[in-house]
Amino acid sequence: MRDKRTSPDDGAEGVPRMSDDTADRVELRRIQLGLSLAEVAHRAHMSPSYLRGLASLHGDFDPEGLTRLAEALDMTPFELLHGRVEPPPGQGGAGAHPRLRRLTERECWNRLDTHGVGRLAFPGDTALVVVPVNYLVDGRSVVYRTQPGSVPAVDAGTPLSFETDHLDEARACGWSVLLTGTTEHVTDPATMNALADRAGSRPWAGGSRPLWIRLLPEHISGRVIDTS
Numbered sequence: 001m002r003d004k005r006t007s008p009d010d011g012a013e014g015v016p017r018m019s020d021d022t023a024d025r026v027e028l029r030r031i032q033l034g035l036s037l038a039e040v041a042h043r044a045h046m047s048p049s050y051l052r053g054l055a056s057l058h059g060d061f062d063p064e065g066l067t068r069l070a071e072a073l074d075m076t077p078f079e080l081l082h083g084r085v086e087p088p089p090g091q092g093g094a095g096a097h098p099r100l101r102r103l104t105e106r107e108c109w110n111r112l113d114t115h116g117v118g119r120l121a122f123p124g125d126t127a128l129v130v131v132p133v134n135y136l137v138d139g140r141s142v143v144y145r146t147q148p149g150s151v152p153a154v155d156a157g158t159p160l161s162f163e164t165d166h167l168d169e170a171r172a173c174g175w176s177v178l179l180t181g182t183t184e185h186v187t188d189p190a191t192m193n194a195l196a197d198r199a200g201s202r203p204w205a206g207g208s209r210p211l212w213i214r215l216l217p218e219h220i221s222g223r224v225i226d227t228s
Helices: 020-033 037-043 047-054 063-072 077-082 105-114 189-196
Strands: 099-102 116-122 128-132 142-146 159-167 173-186 213-225
Touching: 020 077, 020 116, 037 063, 037 142, 037 213, 047 128, 105 173, 105 213, 128 142, 142 189, 173 189, 189 213
Parallel strands: none
Antiparallel strands: 099 213, 116 128, 116 159, 142 213, 159 173, 173 213
C-alpha cells in the first residue's frame, strides 16, 4: 500500500490534485527560505511561468514535477499538497514524566565533545549578535576557525558566549550547554596545524578560513531534560 503522506498520487490515474492552498504554501515556504520565484523554479527544474501558474493547474500538475517542487522547498509532496500534519519541531508537547536537572562541569564538557556546531553570542553595534559556527573542543576550551573580517572574526579579548544543544523530538528531551568567557587568537603555527588536521575542523561554509579563535571559558553550565 502506498503511503499517502509521501505519495503525490492524489488524483485519478496518478495525477496529484492541486488546490489554491498549494500555491499559498509554495509562496509561504519560498519566503521562509528566502528564495526568489526564479530560484525555486531552477531548483525544481521547471520554468518560472509554469510555477507561477500553479494555482490554475488543479488536475494537470505532473507527479514528477510535484516531487521536484517539494524537494526544492525542503518539503514532502504530502506537505506541499495538504500542509503539515505533525506540529513543527518543539511544539509536540512535554514528555510523560519530564525531569530537569543541572549538568556537572564534567558532564558539560563530555556533551560538548560529542557535537560540532554551536552558536556564538557577542555584543554588536546596536544589539546582541548570534551566529552559528563549527567548533572543536581543545582541552578545556572551544575553538573555531573563520575568515578575517567576517562576523565571527571577533577581536582578541572580546566577551563571548557559546551555546550548543541536542534535542530529541520523539522523546521531548534534550540538553544544552552554555559557556561564557573571553577570546584569544591562535597564532602558533604548530597549534593551528594540529587543529586543522583534526576531524571536523573544516567549516561547512568552506573556503579559506585561516583565523582560529579560542574561547577561554570563565563559566560553564548546562541543563538536561529527560523522561526517566
